[in-house]
Amino acid sequence: MSRNLKITLGILVGAVLLGLLSLHGLHQSVQRLAEGPASEEQARLAVVAPPISTPTDVNTTAHIFWRSTAALDRLDPVDISIPLSADTAVRARQLLHALIVSAPTEDQKTLPEDITVLGFYVLPDGTGIADFSDGLSSETPSGILSESLAVTSITKTLESNVSTLRRLKILIHGQEVDTLAGHVDLTGFFDMHPAPGASPPAPAASTPN
């Protein structure tokens, strides 16, 4: 075998080895890309929804309403320990954040995981205004049942843990919307802690809760 041939073969072997190494790296890159959206989503969430905390935070057992494990068309309270602020608006945001991200299982979620609470405001008459990101409308599964469960999980969770709220208005990206995702009416207020003696005009026989 001539010297030149040996050199050529050596170069070829080297090129093949380099190609194999590159292929391995490429494969790893593809795998990383496939996993990308979730981690990117988490990164975005970390920016737009940083952990909510105040100096008055105290670890508290909160009753969060998720889908029941026994029947997914119902809600059941689950007790979790989370830091909650003494400030009503901050406390409400902390609770809604927990409702969104801390469901025990995927099936128990009532709200899309990548939505955020853009703001929560409390008016002097006890009206709470919860402002959610667009995902509440675009990513909640469309349907009367799923939308009812989403809204009821929000109102029940707030009602169980924020005693001063009397009613809730849900906004999406700062705007009033007709429906959550095409079915459930968001143009009005949702009752919480109705005043003594106040009775709803129509009996609600069996709301999904």
Next chain:
Amino acid sequence: MPAIPGATTTPAPAQASPPATPQPPAKPTLNLVVLDPGHGGTDSGARGDNGGIEKDIVLVFARAAKIMLEQQGFQVVATRQGDEDPSFDDRAAIANAQHDAVVVTFHVATTGQANTARTYYYEFQSSSAATPVAGIVGLGPNSSPAAASALPILPPVAATSTVGKLVPWEEAQLRYVSASRKFADLVQAEIARSFPGSPGLSVAAPERDLRSVEAPAIAVEISSVDSATTQQLDAMSGSMGAAIARAAVAYRAVYEPGDK
């Protein structure tokens, strides 16, 4: 008094026989069903993994229900016949133009056990009002809490504020909640018989389609656009139509115009 020969007999005086009582007007009865297939046009509604599209599936259910209802002697009016998308108000206007009617709106869920269905009637909140939100519309995502606090505080309007004959459009269903629940329970009972696994009772929910309807009105939501093929859902439509027709017949027996 003895009769005088040759004299003409006169009819007995009026007091001798009971006065003719005017017949009461016939009681209005339920004779018309408005069928409202949800979504349509650019609003496709839910989309299933198997290619099912809610706006098309509900049209199939509405057509099947129309046939069954007509067999039971009902007139049927539909809020849409094809791929149109009337607004909520357009649909309510069509329903409100009818007399002695009930309204059934159809939807297909993205969740729930396949081959089941749920019936809903509208649930008003005691603190809800027709137009209480104008003050907070436009609150931007970056608005400060101070800005929100500065908004006008709108007093809760009693949901029973339908005074006299003027009915706020957004509260039109308020007078009919009880009647709607009665009808919804009858429909749900029939659905539970035809589709095992379905709940036995109807459920209250603030379903937007129903809010401005001035008649007993219900929403039927079929499960599920994800877990069944379009053919399976279509196959449900005949039984669903029959269940609704049986319930409408049962409701006709207890129907009271303006039932509250």
